[in-house]
Amino acid sequence: MNKEKNNQLSSRRNFLKLTGFGAAALGLQQFSCKGGGKPAPEHTIQGLENVDEKPDASKPWVAVSDRKIRVGLVGYGVCKFSAAFGFQNHPNVEVVAVSDLIPERCAELAKVTRCNKTYPSLEELVKDKNIEAVMISTDAPGHARHSIEALKYGKHVAVNVPAVHGSLEDADKLYEAVKKSGLKYMMFETSCFHEDLYAMRQIYNAGGLGKLIYSEGEYYHYMPTPIDSYKGWRIGLPPQYYPTHSNAYYVGVTDGSFTEVSCLGIPSIVDHLKPGNNPYRNSFGTEIALFRTSEGGMSRMAVSWDSPGDSGEKGRIRGQKGSFYGKYQGLEKNLPDLVRPSLPPGVESGGHGGSHGRLMDEFVSSILQDRKPLIDIAVALNMTVSGIVAHQSALRGGEWMKIPQYKL
Ligand SMILES: NC(=O)c1ccc[n+]([C@@H]2O[C@H](COP(=O)([O-])OP(=O)(O)OC[C@H]3O[C@@H](n4cnc5c(N)ncnc54)[C@H](O)[C@@H]3O)[C@@H](O)[C@H]2O)c1
Numbered sequence: 001m002n003k004e005k006n007n008q009l010s011s012r013r014n015f016l017k018l019t020g021f022g023a024a025a026l027g028l029q030q031f032s033c034k035g036g037g038k039p040a041p042e043h044t045i046q047g048l049e050n051v052d053e054k055p056d057a058s059k060p061w062v063a064v065s066d067r068k069i070r071v072g073l074v075g076y077g078v079c080k081f082s083a084a085f086g087f088q089n090h091p092n093v094e095v096v097a098v099s100d101l102i103p104e105r106c107a108e109l110a111k112v113t114r115c116n117k118t119y120p121s122l123e124e125l126v127k128d129k130n131i132e133a134v135m136i137s138t139d140a141p142g143h144a145r146h147s148i149e150a151l152k153y154g155k156h157v158a159v160n161v162p163a164v165h166g167s168l169e170d171a172d173k174l175y176e177a178v179k180k181s182g183l184k185y186m187m188f189e190t191s192c193f194h195e196d197l198y199a200m201r202q203i204y205n206a207g208g209l210g211k212l213i214y215s216e217g218e219y220y221h222y223m224p225t226p227i228d229s230y231k232g233w234r235i236g237l238p239p240q241y242y243p244t245h246s247n248a249y250y251v252g253v254t255d256g257s258f259t260e261v262s263c264l265g266i267p268s269i270v271d272h273l274k275p276g277n278n279p280y281r282n283s284f285g286t287e288i289a290l291f292r293t294s295e296g297g298m299s300r301m302a303v304s305w306d307s308p309g310d311s312g313e314k315g316r317i318r319g320q321k322g323s324f325y326g327k328y329q330g331l332e333k334n335l336p337d338l339v340r341p342s343l344p345p346g347v348e349s350g351g352h353g354g355s356h357g358r359l360m361d362e363f364v365s366s367i368l369q370d371r372k373p374l375i376d377i378a379v380a381l382n383m384t385v386s387g388i389v390a391h392q393s394a395l396r397g398g399e400w401m402k403i404p405q406y407k408l
Contacts, residue, residue, distance in 0.1 A: 053349045061342040061361075065368040068094045070130055072155070074122045074146070075137035076100045076109035078228050081160060082137040085188070085360035088113040089346040092364055099125040122146050126153040133184070133367060135360075136160065139230035140242070144170040147185065148177045156184040158363045161244040162387070163187050163380040165233070166280075168404060171385045175406055178377040186363045186373035187380035191217075191248035191313050193355035193362075199338040200253045200317055200324045208332035210320030212256075212293065216300045217249030217315030223305040226272045236278020239265075239287040239303035240394065243387025244380075246301040249315025250293060252375070257382035257405055258291035258299065263390035264398045270306040289390035294405075303387070313352075378406040 071093050073082035077100070088095045097117040100106040106118050119125035126134065126149055133156035136146050144164040147157045157178075164170040178185040191197050203209055219242065226235040240263060251257060268274065268285030275283045285306025291299040317323065322330015343349060343357045350356030366373035375383075386403050393401045 053354050059337075059339055059342050061344045063091065063344070064365055065092060067368060068092055069364060069367055070094050070096045070132045072096060072119075072125045072128065072131040072134045073098045073109060073113060073115075073137070074100070074125060074134060075139075075160075076105040077137065077139065077230055079137070080109075080112075082109055082135055083112045084137075084351060085135065085158075085356045086347045086350060087135060087360055087364075088115070089344075089348075090360065090364055091344050091346070092368060096130055097125055097128055123149060126150045126155055131155060133158065133363075139233050141165040141231075141233050144174045147174055151177045151181040151183055151185070154181070154183070156363075156367055158186050158188060158360075160188050161190075161384070162242060163244075163377075163384040164388075166238070166241045166388055166391075168385060168388060171381050171388075171404070171406075175377055175381060179408070184363070184366050184373055185377045185380070186359075186366065187244070187375045187377075187383070188359045188363075189244045189248050189252060189375050189380070189383060190352035190355040190359065191245050191315075192252040192375055193340060193358040194313070194353040195340060196324065196326065197248060197252055197315070198340050199328070200249075202336045202338055203322070203324065203328055203332070204253050204319070206332075206336040207321070208328065208330060208335060209317065209322050209324070211295045211297060212250065212254060212317055212319045213297045214299070215250040215253070215293075215297070215315065215317040216302075217246035217313075218302045218304075219243075219245040219313050220302070220304050220307065220309075220311045222308045222311060223272075224270055224308075232279075236272050236274075236280050236282045237305070238280055238282045238391045239284060239305055240289060240387040240391040241280075243289075243301065243303055243390065244383040245313035246303055246315065247299075247383045247386060249301070249317065250291070250299045251379060251383045251386075253317060254293075254295065255379060256294040258386040258403050259294055259405065260292040260400055260402055261289050261386060261390045261393050262398045262400045263287055263289040263393040265394040268306045273306055284391075284394060287391060287394050289387070289393070291386060291390075291403075301387075301390075372408075376408060378408045381406040 095113045095115045098109045099119040134150045136159040265284030265287040267283045273285040275281045286304035289301045316325045347357045389403045
């Protein structure tokens with residue numbers, strides 16, 4: 001067994017020791033995303049395959065500056081995510097340093113991003129005064145803490161979903177930290193650059209949908225055994241702690257929010273989703289939330305780990321003037337430009353429906369143009385916190401609960 005595998009196993013063992021759950025009882029398996037080992041089909045993380053997409057000649061990428069932003073990349077876990085967005089290939093970016101707690105991962109991240117400076121941790125990397133912005137691809141429970149730490153040292157923050165992990169208190173702390181800093185914060189919600197969601201947003205903003213009456217979104221990802229993760233954070237994860245891929249099909253379309261929720265769950269037959277087998281004491285593998293939206297409409301958002309079959313991150317919307325079910329059908333005849341932004345030469349649109357490169361370019365552009373990034377702190381928290389409250393509602397048998405609101 002190589003050293004990296006040893007490290008992965010020991011971090012999991014420490015977690016299991018801490019929480020008192022045995023690996024044997026959970027039937028844990030080694031997991032690897034595309035490109036790293038031998039993934040079992042049912043354990044691959046959906047969406048990591050790159051989209052083979054030709055640049056649209058009618059819409060060339062235009063540089064907004066010739067400046068290079070100095071970026072640090074942190075976290076190269078099971079999804080190898082810090083390298084997946086293409087910062088290393090953007091003409092306005094210099095990757096000056098990388099980090100992962102596990103030395104072998106850190107070294108590989110440096111190699112694949114052609115970077116020769118490494119730090120043993122995010123906490124050390126953010127002290128580097130030369131770095132302006134940090135991409136955080138650490139474990140989900142670390143996101144709030146790591147984002148706040150980077151902001152404290154004056155770095156713009158790009159971070160993977162979710163913004164916070166199950167804690168409303170962390171959400172408020174993060175919100176205050178971003179506001180106080182005056183820096184850019186963007187959550188990389190991949191659904192926001194799906195072709196359909198991007199089109200929905202353009203049509204919504206142009207008035208072609210009116211108010212949304214009803215929207216529905218799903219994140220279906222069958223996980224009969226938990227995918228490997230740092231200190232085992234995916235073991236028994238309450239589904240609505242990971243709500244942003246589905247919630248984006250309302251919040252990411254309108255920049256609105258969910259104000260109240262009633263959510264139901266069903267006790268799972270999957271081993272790691274039994275309350276005695278996970279640190280969350282969670283019994284739900286599927287949670288279905290019904291939200292009241294800030295426009296007064298309704299949304300049904302589903303997250304499921306324990307039902308095989310149809311999978312993915314998707315959604316549909318119905319408005320007063322039109323609907324979008326794979327395509328627009330409605331009253332508006334003159335639709336706006338629905339083609340997604342082009343990318344600089346050398347940057348691939350990448351995985352999760354061609355969203356990776358575009359999320360990265362949007363973050364970089366927001367810094368260069370000193371403007372709000374697409375998924376700013378308010379949007380990120382409105383997408384994330386609504387799921388946390390949804391899980392609380394499910395624990396109370398579907399009781400209607402109010403959701404904290406974030407607005408910049
Ligand atoms: N579609 C999507 O948007 C999508 C898909 C997959 C994963 N994700 C998100 O991407 C993130 C990464 O996923 P993963 O599966 O690779 O996670 P993981 O748990 O496998 O790995 C996390 C990595 O972060 C490192 N790390 C933790 N604390 C650190 C610190 N202080 N300094 C430096 N490194 C540190 C760990 O050593 C580990 O290698 C997660 O937050 C996940 O939610 C998003």
